[in-house]
Amino acid sequence: MKTYYDCIPCFIRQALEASRFATSDENIHEKVLRKVLLAVSDMDFSSSPPEMAQFIHRIIRKLLKNDDPYREVKEKYNLFALELYPELKKRIKRSSNPMETAVRLAIAGNIIDFGVFGDLKHEAVEDAIKNSLTDKFFGDIDKLFNEIFSAKKILYLGDNTGEIVMDRLLIEQMPMDRVTFVVRGGPVINDATIKDAQRTGMTDLVHVIDNGSDAPGTILKDCSDILKKHFHEADLVIAKGQGNYETLSEVHKNICFLLKAKCHVIARHIGCEVGSLVVGNTGR
């Protein structure tokens, strides 16, 4: 998916939020803001939003002299989601359709996206969980169930910290010996890296690899050979979140996107309402 002009003000907001996560020094906020405005004024808008964000967040980290401005908020949301875990696990167990409930919770977890909501509150996550249990899906959930149980190799592309705990709940319902979970190769926004997979118990459950890239999505040409091999060999790719959708929506592969459509740009591109629980199977 290309970058829409509507994404540009969002990148500027992200630059400001990233600098505020890293420091309270307003001079640095201004420096980051001016530098990003200047850089974006001259960028190639034909690339996908995660490609632009990768470039912008590299500038931000360099200016901030901080390789992970979102470190604290990432830890906070991992912890918050781990606290919710036992109750959510019980809810899945009690449910008449545990697999469906787990998919709903995994999508609800996608609300924890500091690329979109810089001032996200715990209450908003709790509301997203509550609503996800009754909202209609946009897409074919039964097709996903069939594919999960017939696939020999499933590649699950993770997205954000906190959200990774909800991914774990879903993966626990799947044939785990066939699943490889993927995290980003380096810190960008609040996306999950290998540290978060360890922190949240994902590495104890399934095979986890990092994709070798610091983009907030899956830009295949920017990823490691190992990621590419897994991607190529998988029968089914489950791709969580907007960033993975934005980078893979035109890739010819059996991909099931799981995401909450959080902004007008992505909702328009998918053809759904903002807030929809998207279960999308594209390409082949």
Next chain:
Amino acid sequence: MKTYYDCIPCFIRQALEASRFATSDENIHEKVLRKVLLAVSDMDFSSSPPEMAQFIHRIIRKLLKNDDPYREVKEKYNLFALELYPELKKRIKRSSNPMETAVRLAIAGNIIDFGVFGDLKHEAVEDAIKNSLTDKFFGDIDKLFNEIFSAKKILYLGDNTGEIVMDRLLIEQMPMDRVTFVVRGGPVINDATIKDAQRTGMTDLVHVIDNGSDAPGTILKDCSDILKKHFHEADLVIAKGQGNYETLSEVHKNICFLLKAKCHVIARHIGCEVGSLVVGNTGR
């Protein structure tokens, strides 16, 4: 009020929206976006938001070769508000406190602000009107009533098109021979100019002047001598909307601000919640 860093992404969004109001040519949208990003990267952030917006919208109009990109949407909202007028007029008449109801409606009209809501819908205006009738005021409404009836010269600084019809409803409750209504000196965003005052019947009711400035607020040093004279001689200045607040909140004068707090930046500055009906009397 100074420009907060949070205002910067908003200016970028405005640039995009202004170009879309003017043309469907995406090449021009991109040209405007890039030029405004570049200009803002080097601007003085210590000036007020309307000062920055004045500069930015001059660039936009020049690039678009269009002296009024919001022309159509302004006419649309004047017409929409004129259609509501008879019913709102009746509502004021039937009300147990017509003056208070008129103040409520005048503040509700302040929702028609394309600086904040580029995709405003008629339903949102109708909701704002409905809610304004029962919401609590943030400020002292009785003080305003006393001042209105004791003042010899009232200067009413208007804000937006459409909204100007609701200002008319309030002015009709006031001692009209003492009121001078002020519009902007030239088109900027969807702010009301002399044409809109004529279009909506304001010029038939009270003395109307333009302020000689194309800023979306009242920057006194940028205004005409006539405006300055009226401002100096007024016992009471009623200043509608965020732009007038942002440019006059530190001016030493008997000013009553009437506005709907539409964003976090202004709400924080005032000390109220987003959405509040603000009736504020500052300075002296």
